[in-house]
Amino acid sequence: MRRALHSAGFAMLTLWIAAPLLPLLIWAFAGRWVYPALVPQDFTLRAWDQAAAPQQQVLAATGTSLGLALTTAVTATVLGALAARGLVLYRPPAAGLVRLLLLAPVLVPPFALAVGVQEVFVRVGLSDQSAGVALVHLVPALPYTVLVMIGGYATYDVRMEQTARTLGASRSAVLRHVTLPALAPALLASATLAFLVSWSEYLMTVLVGGGVVTTLPLLLFSTAAGSGNQALTAVLGILTVVPPILLFGVGAALLRRHRAVWADPDPASSSSSAAPGIER
Numbered sequence: 001m002r003r004a005l006h007s008a009g010f011a012m013l014t015l016w017i018a019a020p021l022l023p024l025l026i027w028a029f030a031g032r033w034v035y036p037a038l039v040p041q042d043f044t045l046r047a048w049d050q051a052a053a054p055q056q057q058v059l060a061a062t063g064t065s066l067g068l069a070l071t072t073a074v075t076a077t078v079l080g081a082l083a084a085r086g087l088v089l090y091r092p093p094a095a096g097l098v099r100l101l102l103l104a105p106v107l108v109p110p111f112a113l114a115v116g117v118q119e120v121f122v123r124v125g126l127s128d129q130s131a132g133v134a135l136v137h138l139v140p141a142l143p144y145t146v147l148v149m150i151g152g153y154a155t156y157d158v159r160m161e162q163t164a165r166t167l168g169a170s171r172s173a174v175l176r177h178v179t180l181p182a183l184a185p186a187l188l189a190s191a192t193l194a195f196l197v198s199w200s201e202y203l204m205t206v207l208v209g210g211g212v213v214t215t216l217p218l219l220l221f222s223t224a225a226g227s228g229n230q231a232l233t234a235v236l237g238i239l240t241v242v243p244p245i246l247l248f249g250v251g252a253a254l255l256r257r258h259r260a261v262w263a264d265p266d267p268a269s270s271s272s273s274a275a276p277g278i279e280r
Contacts (some may be wrong), residue, residue: 008221026235047066047231051239056232063197065215068130070244072137072198074189079138080145081192088153094212099150103143110203113139118207128210135192135210136196137198145190152186192251196244201218268279 027033031044036123051058083102105113117136126132160182164174180187202206202217209218220236223229 021238022233024237024241027230028238030231030234047229050232051235056219058135058216058219058239061219062078062215063125064130064213066215066243068134068137068262069195069198070273071134072141073195075134076138076141076145076194077149077187077190080142080194081187083146084149084153088150089158099111099146102146105139106143110140114181114204114207117204121208127208128212130209130213133205133209133213133215136204139199139204141194141197144193147181147192148193149186152183154160154279156182165228185255188251188254195247200240205242239263 026040026045029043029045030040031048033040050056058200083098086092087099092098114136117139121127121136126135136212161174161180164178165171169177200217201215202221205213205215205218209215216236217240219242220233223236224233
């Protein structure tokens with residue numbers, strides 16, 4: 001009974017997530033779809049051929065989006081982990097004020113924040129450049145990584161590091177074999193959130209990128225607003241949705257593997273596999 005309920009719940013959740021994507025899938029292969037027909041009169045790959053054409057810049061925009069999102073994910077996760085470590089483990093003076101400042105970007109209206117950042121970037125020469133867009137994507141991404149990593153460090157026992165150091169492990173060995181494995185779920189969640197924030201960012205990319213830095217969301221919005229080509233818009237929508245779905249799938253698999261390793265019921269096998277990893 002419990003297994004059946006679990007399967008039914010999983011099926012309903014899958015249907016809930018996939019249902020909004022069904023119209024995109026139909027439109028992406030629709031050749032002619034005239035009202036009041038419920039399904040297209042014919043199907044074609046013409047929209048996919050248009051998306052693959054060099055003049056559409058879909059491949060270039062996808063590569064730019066991936067590069068920006070990966071850069072933002074790595075940078076924001078590292079900065080968020082360092083900030084959370086200082087706030088939770090060392091409790092600096094005015095920690096509440098520091099936390100408020102780190103979370104301020106999610107409290108300010110996005111348009112006002114984007115306009116202010118764009119003005120600064122124009123003055124320092126970072127406007128209309130990929131580096132400037134990558135930096136501005138950190139602004140909305142960093143608060144989420146800080147929040148997630150604060151939760152990760154809230155249950156983190158720093159005495160594990162101290163014990164490893166007492167036993168002669170180097171700082172790098174402690175980082176690789178103690179700190180990172182213990183914080184792996186929080187780090188993965190932080191990187192995923194930062195990736196999604198950067199991947200879907202539109203307003204700041206428009207203002208700071210100035211139309212020179214073209215990402216997939218920018219291409220999607222411009223095609224939907226200006227071309228009237230619903231089939232091509234659907235293809236771009238699918239291309240925009242696929243990477244986050246794949247990311248969640250990979251993240252879920254990694255979390256299951258991490259949970260299985262740390263929940264190993266055989267202490268002998270765990271200790272024997274972990275012992276050679278500590279370096280002096």
